[in-house]
Amino acid sequence: xxxxxxxxxxxxxxxxxxxxxxxxxxxxxxxxxxxxxxxxxxxxxxxxxxxxxxxxxxxxxxxxxxxxxxxxxxxxxxxxxxxxxxxxxxxxxxxxxxxxxxxxxxxxxxxxxxxxxxxxx
Amino acid sequence: xxxxxxxxxxxxxxxxxxxxxxxxxxxxxxxxxxxxxxxxxxxxxxxxxxxxxxxxxxxxxxxxxxxxxxxxxxxxxxxxxxxxxxxxxxxxxxxxxxxxxxxxx
Numbered sequence: 001x002x003x004x005x006x007x008x009x010x011x012x013x014x015x016x017x018x019x020x021x022x023x024x025x026x027x028x029x030x031x032x033x034x035x036x037x038x039x040x041x042x043x044x045x046x047x048x049x050x051x052x053x054x055x056x057x058x059x060x061x062x063x064x065x066x067x068x069x070x071x072x073x074x075x076x077x078x079x080x081x082x083x084x085x086x087x088x089x090x091x092x093x094x095x096x097x098x099x100x101x102x103x104x105x106x107x108x109x110x111x112x113x114x115x116x117x118x119x120x121x
Numbered sequence: 122x123x124x125x126x127x128x129x130x131x132x133x134x135x136x137x138x139x140x141x142x143x144x145x146x147x148x149x150x151x152x153x154x155x156x157x158x159x160x161x162x163x164x165x166x167x168x169x170x171x172x173x174x175x176x177x178x179x180x181x182x183x184x185x186x187x188x189x190x191x192x193x194x195x196x197x198x199x200x201x202x203x204x205x206x207x208x209x210x211x212x213x214x215x216x217x218x219x220x221x222x223x224x225x226x
Binding site: 046112 | 208210215221
């Protein structure tokens with residue numbers, strides 16, 4: 001079964017750090033670029049970061065640039081998001097998503113269930 | 122960044138209705154436009170990619186059209202399970218989503 005499962009969310013104080021993980025199964029992990037997308041409570045979707053299939057190219061949204069870092073370990077079939085200097089406005093559900101480019105689908109064809117991050121004192 | 126504007130932000134409809142949602146880009150994105158459906162507490166699901174290609178397993182009552190800056194998602198006959206929020210997404214440049222359209226009873 002093709003799936004992505006996020007973990008690592010929780011409540012954290014402003015200025016602290018948190019690392020999210022996204023474990024993949026059911027597909028050839030290193031074939032696909034991967035993304036993080038977040039959704040603040042009651043709000044829409046916001047793209048956060050992208051990493052290429054081999055992990056040698058990364059892109060981050062301006063809102064998180066310099067604070068968040070996307071990475072992947074293809075030997076462990078796992079995607080990560082290191083979040084530093086967290087702010088209250090980073091409070092959101094964080095989703096990992098697969099970009100189906102290898103299948104000719106320039107879209108997010110597989111999503112995880114999401115993990116909640118709350119930044120509050 | 123390219124801005125994506127969806128309209129309406131919400132709409133009321135009934136089972137069997139034909140529903141159309143519009144998404145406009147602030148500059149041309151050719152056909153790099155996707156549509157997702159999201160239900161409360163769940164992750165989004167891909168419906169349409171490349172403006173008009175139906176994703177595997179998605180019912181044929183969903184269709185997409187458009188190119189350039191103007192796109193539409195149409196549900197030909199609304200079903201009870203279609204009450205949800207719909208988002209467009211452009212992948213032409215730095216990824217951005219529209220603000221969402223909530224389809225409610």
